[in-house]
Amino acid sequence: MRIIATSPVSGSRAGWNSRSWCTGCFPNREVKEEARVSERQKVELAVVGAGPAGISAGIWARRVGLSAVVIEAGEPGGQLRGVRGPIPDYPGWREVQGPELARALVDHLLRSGTPLVDSAGPVRVDTAGRLVHTAAGEWEAEAIVLATGARPRRLGIPGEAAMERRGEVWSASRDAGRFRHLPVVVIGGGDRALEGAWLLAEAGAQVTIVHRRTSFRARREWRERVFRHPGITVMAPAWAVAIQGSDQTQSVRIRLGGAGEIEVPAAGVFVRIGTEPNLEGIHGLPRLDSYGVVAVDRWGRTSLPGIYAAGDVCTPAPYTGVASAVADGMRAVKAAVQDMEGANPFKG
Ligand SMILES: Cc1cc2nc3c(=O)[nH]c(=O)nc-3n(C[C@H](O)[C@H](O)[C@H](O)COP(=O)(O)OP(=O)(O)OC[C@H]3O[C@@H](n4cnc5c(N)ncnc54)[C@H](O)[C@@H]3O)c2cc1C
Structure with missing residues (x-):
């Protein structure tokens, strides 16, 4: 398994680019390179996708004390990495380039201490067993947040x-x-x-x-x-x-x-006819809504026990955006914690 980074992180953001999220490009970080592991690891929360929603979920997982992992199949930062024009509407940044905001979000996740893992290939999510399989490792989670985003239709x-x-x-x-x-x-x-x-x-x-x-x-x-x-x-x-x-x-x-x-x-x-959710590799799909995105309640619970969704994967096109993805990530984690600690509807 290759863990991209664990906390604490030091060093400046300078020099971070599309290829530099590999371990070797973060010489100042405390980075663990481990041999590929075959045994299944147990975590309380597995987050699939490291766009704004998944990054927010990873940060919040740490904040509420969950053992968690964020698993990314492509480049962390999600769609932001491809935004060419300035983003004028994300609070706290009067105008920011997409890749710069992506870099800041990824840095924040890395500093939070929740590991960010490069899946090194396709990701298979088994929603019934709450398992995530990748070439880089396998995780059994009490809860999974699907934050796989969307792509142009x-x-x-x-x-x-x-x-x-x-x-x-x-x-x-x-x-x-x-x-x-x-x-x-x-x-x-x-x-x-x-x-x-x-x-x-x-x-x-x-x-x-x-x-x-x-x-x-x-x-x-x-x-x-x-x-x-x-x-x-x-x-x-x-x-x-x-x-x-x-x-x-x-x-x-x-x-x-x-x-x-x-x-x-x-x-x-x-x-420019809208987007469709990234749902490849998810076995046992939650229910979709009439917009064709994952149906969720107000807090990100899907139709399946222990499976939550956040960001564009569960948001119809007119309402997508960085701010809503980040908010969704927080809500999904809080809902997961509540379900784990409360009535616990999905645990044996
Ligand atoms: C050109 C453009 C301009 C935009 N401008 C703005 C703007 O000005 N303001 C604004 O608020 N928003 C803007 N957006 C929208 C914003 O970027 C998205 O709403 C936001 O990135 C959604 O975040 P997300 O985390 O839900 O999904 P994404 O950003 O799509 O991230 C999902 C991540 O999951 C990964 N992934 C997918 N499938 C898997 C899998 N099976 N396993 C593991 N990982 C997986 C992907 O590689 C990706 O990194 C723009 C988008 C585009 C394309």
Whole structure:
């Protein structure tokens, strides 16, 4: 098993980057490298996922005195690591870059003393037995917090996978300049779709928004900016049915409500149709709600005894965010402690 770090932690944050959460990159930390263990370890709480929700759960586990572990299959920090523009809305930071906030959160977890473990491959969670299996070790927990986050939803239409294979996966904030004077298609009706459309139009792109409804879920701020922008055309209700182009994207075929199909030129396509929870490897899934995310009560209890969820994995798209993920992590741990100490509904 490889424990990334245990407390206490010293040294500055400087130099932390996408590859440096390996043990060797923290020379000042008290780091345990152990031989791979085959025996199962018992902990009171296993947290699966080290984004903002899982990190918060790990910090809170220590605070309430639980023996705990946070297990991460990718890079700790979660989605924040890929946020290019500044985050202006996380209290305490007037404006912070995603990777910088991720770094601060990971540092806080490491300082808390709850171990952060690199799963070294896929993670299998057996919810009935409350077991977490990884190539790096195996944990039997009294409670598990699922904090596996979410990823962008795909359209599943012809040409989409080929576009991704060609590396045409754009960020509106990072890549807007590339599309100056070029046609682009943005698909979706939420905040990320409309914010992206506006950023692209401001940078000089000719933007077409394709949305399957006539109402838009996005905040009023973005609706107002988009609907009065001269560089943006809105097609709704309309459905993208194919992305076309061989060496690079050339156009999108769009079905218009009741009016057949048209082809719209596109040098870039931005699919912004929400997210879906990361649930791979979770055997014995808790119930999902009508939004397709893990259903939880107010405190993060799922439909399964001893299984809690926090963050984007259990939050519908309009309500996701760092602040809500962090709050969820705290609530799930407090609920787990209460259940362990109280009526204890899930213990033999
Ligand atoms: C481009 C962009 C801009 C954003 N801007 C803002 C903003 O301005 N303000 C704001 O508040 N929010 C913003 N967000 C949203 C915010 O980043 C998320 O809401 C937040 O990161 C959710 O935290 P989380 O811990 O629930 O999930 P995630 O951040 O998704 O973290 C989940 C973690 O779990 C890991 N994982 C997944 N599956 C497994 C598994 N089976 N086993 C172990 N580990 C697993 C993942 O590798 C990941 O590290 C933005 C997101 C994006 C993508």
